[in-house]
Structures are given as C-alpha cells and as structure tokens.
Amino acid sequence: MLLRLKMADQKNYGGGGRKQFVRTKVPAAESVSAAVILVLLVVIGFAVWHKGKVFDPNLYAVRTDALKSTVLAVEGKNGTAPTAAETTPAAAEAPKAVTEKTTGADEPAPEGGAEGSATPNPAEKGVPLEISLTGTKPMGDTEFYTADSLYEKIDGRAPAYQSFNVVALRCRSFAVNAAPGSYVDVYEYRFDNPVDAFGMFALERDPKGKPLEIVADGYAADMGYFFRQGAVYVQIIASDTKPETLAKAKSIADIRAKDLPADDTGLAGRRKLPADGMIADSVAYVPENAQGQSALKEVFQAKYKFNGAEIPFFVMVASADEAAKAWQLFQDFCSKFGTTENLPDVNGGKIFRAQVFGKWKVVYQREGELGGVFDATDEAKARAFIEKYLRGEIK
Amino acid sequence: MSASNPSESPVNRREFLVRLGLTGALIAGSGLAAKKLWQPNHFVPGFEKEKGLQLRSYAPEISKVMPSLAIAHGTEHEKTIRAAMGLLGGMERFIQRGDVVMIKPNVAFDRPPALAATTHPDALRAVAKLCFEAGASKVIVADNPINSPTGCFFKSGLTAVAAEMNLDLMYPETNSFAPLSLDGEVLKEWTFFNTPFKKANKVIGLAPCKDHNLCHASMTTKNWYGLLGGRRNQFHQHIHSIVSDFALMMKPTLVILDGMNVLMSNGPTGGRLSDVKPMNTIVAGTDMISVDAYGYSHLLERDIAELTYLHKAQERGLGNINWKDTLYKEVTV
Numbered sequence: 001m002l003l004r005l006k007m008a009d010q011k012n013y014g015g016g017g018r019k020q021f022v023r024t025k026v027p028a029a030e031s032v033s034a035a036v037i038l039v040l041l042v043v044i045g046f047a048v049w050h051k052g053k054v055f056d057p058n059l060y061a062v063r064t065d066a067l068k069s070t071v072l073a074v075e076g077k078n079g080t081a082p083t084a085a086e087t088t089p090a091a092a093e094a095p096k097a098v099t100e101k102t103t104g105a106d107e108p109a110p111e112g113g114a115e116g117s118a119t120p121n122p123a124e125k126g127v128p129l130e131i132s133l134t135g136t137k138p139m140g141d142t143e144f145y146t147a148d149s150l151y152e153k154i155d156g157r158a159p160a161y162q163s164f165n166v167v168a169l170r171c172r173s174f175a176v177n178a179a180p181g182s183y184v185d186v187y188e189y190r191f192d193n194p195v196d197a198f199g200m201f202a203l204e205r206d207p208k209g210k211p212l213e214i215v216a217d218g219y220a221a222d223m224g225y226f227f228r229q230g231a232v233y234v235q236i237i238a239s240d241t242k243p244e245t246l247a248k249a250k251s252i253a254d255i256r257a258k259d260l261p262a263d264d265t266g267l268a269g270r271r272k273l274p275a276d277g278m279i280a281d282s283v284a285y286v287p288e289n290a291q292g293q294s295a296l297k298e299v300f301q302a303k304y305k306f307n308g309a310e311i312p313f314f315v316m317v318a319s320a321d322e323a324a325k326a327w328q329l330f331q332d333f334c335s336k337f338g339t340t341e342n343l344p345d346v347n348g349g350k351i352f353r354a355q356v357f358g359k360w361k362v363v364y365q366r367e368g369e370l371g372g373v374f375d376a377t378d379e380a381k382a383r384a385f386i387e388k389y390l391r392g393e394i395k
Numbered sequence: 396m397s398a399s400n401p402s403e404s405p406v407n408r409r410e411f412l413v414r415l416g417l418t419g420a421l422i423a424g425s426g427l428a429a430k431k432l433w434q435p436n437h438f439v440p441g442f443e444k445e446k447g448l449q450l451r452s453y454a455p456e457i458s459k460v461m462p463s464l465a466i467a468h469g470t471e472h473e474k475t476i477r478a479a480m481g482l483l484g485g486m487e488r489f490i491q492r493g494d495v496v497m498i499k500p501n502v503a504f505d506r507p508p509a510l511a512a513t514t515h516p517d518a519l520r521a522v523a524k525l526c527f528e529a530g531a532s533k534v535i536v537a538d539n540p541i542n543s544p545t546g547c548f549f550k551s552g553l554t555a556v557a558a559e560m561n562l563d564l565m566y567p568e569t570n571s572f573a574p575l576s577l578d579g580e581v582l583k584e585w586t587f588f589n590t591p592f593k594k595a596n597k598v599i600g601l602a603p604c605k606d607h608n609l610c611h612a613s614m615t616t617k618n619w620y621g622l623l624g625g626r627r628n629q630f631h632q633h634i635h636s637i638v639s640d641f642a643l644m645m646k647p648t649l650v651i652l653d654g655m656n657v658l659m660s661n662g663p664t665g666g667r668l669s670d671v672k673p674m675n676t677i678v679a680g681t682d683m684i685s686v687d688a689y690g691y692s693h694l695l696e697r698d699i700a701e702l703t704y705l706h707k708a709q710e711r712g713l714g715n716i717n718w719k720d721t722l723y724k725e726v727t728v
Contacts, residue, residue: 140546151628152541155503155608157664173505173550183550185505204661206669222668223509237666239507288502297431 010115091359129172139173163386164200165192179244187235195266201228214257225253230263268317269300277304315371326367408481447576452646453598464680468726479679482724492530497595505550511591511658511671516552518653518671537565537591538621572624579640586624600650606662610634615650615689639707652678654694684714
C-alpha cells in the first residue's frame with residue numbers, strides 16, 4: 001500500500017508558520033511498483049502456505065548414517081561399510097542358503113552410488129553374498145562399497161575401476177576348513193554394463209592365465225580365478241597355493257559363474273574375435289577413437305600367432321551403414337598419410353590395404369562388421385590372415 | 396485530495412518526529428538484541444580450531460663415515476635384512492637399549508602376503524628381531540588401513556608375527572588421532588594417527604616395493620600415507636605433492652624397502668601372482684628419497700625421471716634422488 005504523507009497547512013498542528021508541503025500527485029511508476037510488491041507478497045504468502053501444507057517431516061530429520069560418516073571422518077576412520085545384516089532388517093532376517101548355491105546372485109546390484117548421483121546411496125544397501133559350500137565358512141559379513149566409497153577398500157586402485165564406471169563392489173571372505181588359516185576372498189565388482197566390466201577385466205588380465213571353460217571371459221591364475229559374467233567382474237583370490245584352498249576357490253568360481261546371469265550386451269565385437277592362435281592376454285577393448293579414428297568405437301582387438309608372425313587384429317560391430325562409412329573414412333585417412341589400394345572382395349567382404357608410416361594395415365568391411373590387421377610388418381601375412389578369416393578358416 | 400480520507404489526514408511536525416523517533420528506537424533495539432544474541436565465538440564441540448602437532452625428528456645424526464644407504468641381495472628375508480643392516484653399521488647404530496621402536500608397515504589392504512601388496516610378515520619378523528637384539532624394550536607396529544584394520548593385519552600375516560614376537564600391535568582407534576600441522580605443499584592441517592608416536596622414540600618405516608595406479612610406485616615415502624586419517628583419498632588429486640610432503644612430515648630413524656618380491660603391475664592392490672616378480676633385494680637407509688630412487692630404478696625397473704614425487708622432494712631439499720652420490724654399500728648374501 002502506498003504511503004501517502006500530507007502535511008496540512010494548519011497552524012494549530014504546529015506548523016510553526018513554515019511553508020506547507022502537500023502531495024497532490026502519485027507517479028505512475030510508484031503505483032506500478034506498489035502493485036508489483038503487493039502481488040509478490042501474495043505470491044510469497046501462498047508459497048509459504050503451500051510449502052507448509054506439503055511439508056515433509058523427514059526433510060530436516062537427522063540422518064544417523066550421515067552423522068556416523070562424519071564422526072568417522074573426524075575421528076580419522078571411514079571404517080568398514082556396515083553390513084547388510086546391521087542395516088537392512090530384511091537382509092538380516094533372510095535365511096542362509098541351504099544348498100550349494102548362492103543366494104541373491106540374480107538380485108539387482110546395490111543401487112546407485114555411481115559418481116555424480118545427487119545423493120549417493122549408502123554403501124550398506126545390498127544383498128549379502130551367501131555361498132554355502134561344504135568345507136567353507138564365512139569369515140565375516142559381506143562388505144559393500146559404491147563407486148564413491150570404493151577407495152575405502154582398494155584405495156589407490158579405485159580410480160582405475162571408476163574409469164570403467166564401476167557401480168558397486170561387494171566382497172566377502174570364506175575360511176577353508178581343510179586348511180586352517182587359509183581363506184578365499186570373493187570380490188564382485190558390478191559395472192554399469194558388460195562392456196565396461198570386460199574393459200576392467202581385460203586391463204588386469206593375467207598374461208599367464210589359463211582360459212576358463214565356465215565363462216567366455218575368464219582365466220585361472222596361480223592363486224585365483226578371474227572372470228566377467230554379465231556386468232560383473234569377479235575376482236576369487238585364494239590366500240595361498242595349498243591344494244585345499246585352490247580347490248575351494250575353484251568351486252566358488254564355478255558357483256558364481258553359474259549363478260550370475262550371463263549378459264554379453266555390447267560385446268558382439270568380442271564374439272567376433274577368433275580363438276585360433278589368439279594370444280591369451282592380448283584381448284583389449286577400446287571404447288572410442290580406436291586406431292585414431294573417431295568412427296571406430298567399441299572396438300575389440302587381440303594379437304594372434306599366425307604363420308610365425310604376431311598379428312594385431314581388431315574388429316567392430318555396428319550397422320551396415322556405419323561400418324561402410326567407417327571403412328571409407330579409415331581408407332581416406334590412410335591415403336592422406338600413406339598409400340592405399342583396394343583388394344578383391346573375399347566372401348562378401350571388401351578390403352583395402354594401406355601402408356602408413358612403414359606399417360601395413362589390411363582392413364575389411366562385411367555388412368555390419370569392420371575389422372582388420374594393423375601395425376603389421378609383413379603385408380603378405382596380414383593379407384593372408386584377413387582373407388582366411390573372411391573365408392571362415394580362422395575361427 | 397479529499398480531506399475526509401483518513402489516510403490523507405495531515406501529520407504535524409511533532410507527530411512526525413515522534414513516529415520517526417519510535418521507528419529509530421525500534422531499529423536500534425533490534426540491532427542491540429541481535430548483537431546480544433550473536434555468538435562471535437560460536438563453535439560446535441569437536442570442531443573447534445585446534446593447534447596441530449608437529450612431529451619431532453627421529454633421524455639419527457648424520458655420519459660422514461657410515462653409509463646412509465645399504466643394498467643387500469639374497470633369498471631369505473632375515474639374512475638379507477641382517478646383511479643390509481650390517482652394511483649400515485648394525486641395528487645398534489639406530490636402536491639403543493631401552494628404546495621404544497615404532498615400525499610402520501604398509502598394511503593398506505587385506506591381501507595375503509604372497510601377493511606383495513603389503514609388508515611381508517617375514518620382513519616384520521626380521522626387523523623386530525633385530526630391534527630386540529639391539530636392546531629395544533618394546534616394538535610397536537602401527538598402521539591405519541582405511542578398511543578394517545584387524546582384517547588387514549590378519550590377512551597380511553602381521554597379526555601372527557606380532558603375537559609370535561610379542562609386539563605391541565596398535566590398531567587405529569577413534570581416539571588415536573590428533574591434528575597435525577605441516578607447512579607442506581598440500582599437507583597443511585590434517586588428522587594424524589598419533590598414538591604410536593606418544594610412546595615411541597624411534598621410528599622405522601618398513602615398506603614393500605610396489606606399483607601404484609596413481610603415483611607409479613608405493614615405497615618407503617608413500618608408506619607414511621598410512622598415518623593420515625580422515626577422507627585422505629581427496630589427496631589422490633595431488634598425489635605427487637602429498638607424497639613429497641611425507642619427506643617433510645616424517646624424519647624416521649630408518650627406512651627399509653622390501654624388494655624381495657615386487658608387485659610390478661596392477662598396484663597397489665595386485666591380486667595375481669603374475670603381478671609379482673622376485674627381485675631378492677632389501678634396501679635400507681636413512682634417506683627415504685635415496686632408498687626409493689634405487690627401488691624405482693632397480694626393483695620396479697622404471698625410469699626415475701617419471702617419478703614426480705621424488706623430484707619434488709629433492710627440489711625441496713628433503714632427500715637425495717641421486718643415490719649413487721650418497722655413501723652406499725651393496726652386498727650379496
């Protein structure tokens with residue numbers, strides 16, 4: 001409301017004979033401002049009333065888990081993530097597994113916690129890792145970590161996993177009854193998709209590992225078993241090389257590989273890598289910009305022993321149009337920095353070879369599949385490898 | 396303007412002054428009340444500003460005749476560590492009768508010894524034995540793994556050694572920490588695992604030699620990271636700076652680098668025996684930068700030029716990266 005002040009010209013009001021001021025006109029701007037203020041007051045009042053009506057009593061409730069975290073940090077310890085049994089009544093009451101199977105293996109991973117989430121979910125949310133295997137006994141509760149809290153378990157190694165979009169880790173240790181003091185650690189890193197799980201798995205691959213038959217991507221190492229199943233990268237690490245310990249580690253690996261759901265989404269390229277002559281520890285995943293080409297994405301590559309030479313081979317699966325376009329772009333790129341030549345088609349695959357900076361590339365495209373040999377020193381062997389592959393003679 | 400409108404009734408000077416005075420008094424009263432209610436020294440218990448501690452130096456006197464670096468090659472921990480210490484003049488040069496010795500191992504993870512991610516129990520056993528032989532009255536073993544100290548000590552095999560050797564195994568408790576003040580490059584004020592230092596008068600760092608995902612290598616200098624509390628992972632952003640700060644923070648009596656089995660890849664956790672390479676070497680010395688320089692170039696077999704934190708430490712005068720320029724001795728057992 002406008003304040004209007006008028007000082008009347010009346011001596012009995014104590015004017016003291018001074019000249020009187022009488023306001024006779026209110027400017028339009030002042031009237032408009034007053035109206036805006038009035039409207040704002042009404043809006044604010046309504047907003048306060050509405051907020052009060054829909055008030056969430058938990059909005060300012062004490063989050064004890066947050067306080068716990070703060071206290072631990074101040075005291076210098078982040079501590080172990082509380083176990084599901086401590087924090088999840090349902091989980092605590094869940095019956096233990098009664099057969100040689102895991103429970104919760106097919107359950108969804110601990111939710112959220114991915115980097116960037118507005119409210120990281122507490123690490124304690126998760127399904128306990130129960131493995132009922134004769135001759136083993138859990139050494140403690142299941143531990144749960146999110147991407148944000150992963151450093152609490154693996155400290156400086158965590159960034160490597162985060163770079164592949166790890167979502168959660170759950171882990172537990174199992175004592176081996178037949179070998180006092182021996183145990184098996186089970187780590188299950190869940191990633192956002194199978195491709196990322198494969199990427200981390202490939203990064204840490206043991207060059208001496210022996211391929212596992214139970215899963216497509218897995219190997220046995222001297223002291224454990226490592227494999228990818230779906231979006232989960234599983235590490236089963238024995239405490240020593242005693243036969244009893246290794247036997248239990250193997251049994252646990254079998255159980256987990258069986259119970260975790262298989263999912264190879266995005267790994268079609270991986271399936272295209274032939275097994276014949278593959279050097280076991282050489283498989284790698286390049287999410288983007290493979291061979292320096294922006295069009296080459298989600299590429300899988302490996303090295304092969306072929307006719308006495310070591311042949312680096314890559315493959316990508318996309319739509320037929322994308323593959324054709326990428327093939328042409330790659331050839332254009334090679335022609336800028338070297339020489340290229342189209343070769344006769346083989347079994348539906350068109351091929352070019354290129355010599356760039358003294359190294360040979362032989363690249364093919366067949367429908368939605370693009371692949372080739374790169375950085376080869378022997379052009380004839382590189383070409384022979386591709387032609388045999390396209391004819392299905394290398395499987 | 397209509398004279399009948401009350402809102403437009405005239406206000407005389409007296410009434411105006413009265414109103415003005417009342418308004419002023421109201422504002423002044425509000426200000427006084429606010430000032431009285433305001434607590435300039437308000438603090439939340441536990442968060443008050445504290446003056447941090449500064450660690451004393453535990454370093455021995457610099458000798459111009461005794462070596463500051465010893466390299467011993469052998470296949471057994473105890474023999475090789477004895478040989479290295481022998482080159483330095485024996486453990487008696489560093490530990491005297493009645494000393495309380497704190498050994499700081501690297502027990503960051505709950506990994507079995509064979510994976511070389513933690514201080515090997517045989518190394519701890521040998522060093523503790525030498526300390527007792529030199530007359531130490533007590534040997535404390537302390538580290539602050541972020542995750543489950545009991546699990547880490549147990550699985551690394553150090554709990555068993557502590558029990559066997561009657562060592563004082565000191566786990567980090569909630570009251571084990573105190574604020575530390577340091578004029579470091581990034582380490583200024585931070586919570587620190589202080590309790591062991593209240594009791595010990597000698598400090599020995601006993602670290603494995605291993606690859607590290609973030610800072611290339613974890614050896615004797617990086618080992619002191621385990622004394623920090625709080626959410627220390629935030630230092631990962633400045634890993635080389637913080638590690639070089641440890642050479643300023645800690646002036647130990649002695650450091651020993653266990654290079655018998657070196658974690659060459661996938662560090663700092665490892666997980667596969669194929670990551671581990673037997674190098675059969677123990678490096679001991681009074682200058683952790685020299686010790687680590689040897690470890691990086693000769694045990695991890697990498698180019699010292701890339702290990703930024705050692706260069707940072709050297710530039711600040713905290714150690715000598717050119718270990719060959721120091722007084723050193725080498726022996727094969």
